[in-house]
């Protein structure tokens with residue numbers, strides 16, 4: 001791609017991004033010739049835009065480009081996991097770092113990759129945990145019932161997470177046929193994501209919508225009162 | 238952007254390499270799959286429990302208890318507990334049954350309805366009756382900690 005072409009593409013993309021909202025995956029960093037933009041909008045049972053829907057695009061008939069394993073950090077801060085939801089490429093790792101003022105005890109029961117980080121102190125940075133299977137991981141804190149973190153492991157570099165209007169915008173997707181998956185935490189561990197197929201054009205935008213058959217449940221927040229040390233009664237049976 | 242990211246990755250790597258903390262990362266359950274074979278292994282048990290929690294929530298007699306409940310967490314904790322009592326290699330570390338159900342005013346009849354739904358979920362998951370009874374027998378003594386006297 002020549003410099004001029006590159007600049008034009010960028011300008012075009014910028015103009016488009018002014019129109020649509022959304023968080024694009026890292027794939028957007030590399031501009032590709034003959035690539036289009038995918039915009040998805042996810043709605044709930046009542047047609048309202050749905051936050052935290054993970055969209056991933058898997059090329060049909062061709063292998064996704066090789067993964068560059070990354071390490072991301074999910075912190076515990078102010079009695080919450082941050083970020084609440086992350087998407088990583090298969091083979092990447094997550095560091096669950098305690099940046100809080102209290103201890104935490106993380107446990108995840110997902111069949112594909114159960115793990116536990118037993119009681120760890122403020123400032124602790126346990127070793128990264130690598131995820132080699134596609135799908136969703138839910139991390140709980142045994143000490144604080146409301147704390148929840150999701151890590152969605154995708155086998156593709158093209159993904160994004162929806163904003164409050166339900167939209168996701170993924171740029172620089174090479175032209176071709178794709179399977180588009182839409183996953184939301186309230187599907188639980190076993191219900192499959194919503195899925196559809198689409199053709200990404202050589203340039204320009206392709207759009208699709210998803211409708212979930214439920215209303216997302218509210219995200220639990222830390223109790224207001226300060227000085228919460230641990231959950232009320234933490235006993236072993 | 239690229240460079241920033243790899244620097245970040247490097248930093249996290251260094252941070253974890255330098256960490257002399259006692260924190261350990263372990264498999265939450267080293268599931269003893271053999272003990273869970275009748276339940277479809279840990280995954281089968283987890284699926285059955287998800288179905289069970291959905292049945293309980295929809296049940297006209299006890300559904301109200303679970304209206305505001307965090308069913309996602311209940312599903313996870315229950316799976317851990319079931320796996321533990323079945324000898325599946327898990328270690329339930331959540332709150333005691335007494336602490337969880339305190340002030341809920343669960344009656345004996347409610348407990349029985351829940352047990353029926355558990356049997357329904359187990360039957361739907363094709364768990365043989367002998368193994369269903371094994372699980373129910375482990376849970377029955379919890380009655381005294383859950384039901385309001």
Ligand code: HEM
Nearest residue numbers: 299302306307310311314315331337343347348351376379
């Ligand atoms: C042997 C029978 C039972 C067992 C083993 C059991 C076990 C559990 C477990 C493990 C949790 C999750 C605790 C946590 O989040 O840390 C829970 C929560 C709950 N249980 Fe039970 N339970 C039983 C019977 C009942 C009955 C009969 C009722 C009411 C009809 C009931 C109502 C609830 C409710 C409402 C919650 C949610 C609490 C919350 O979200 O704060 N349970 N139970």
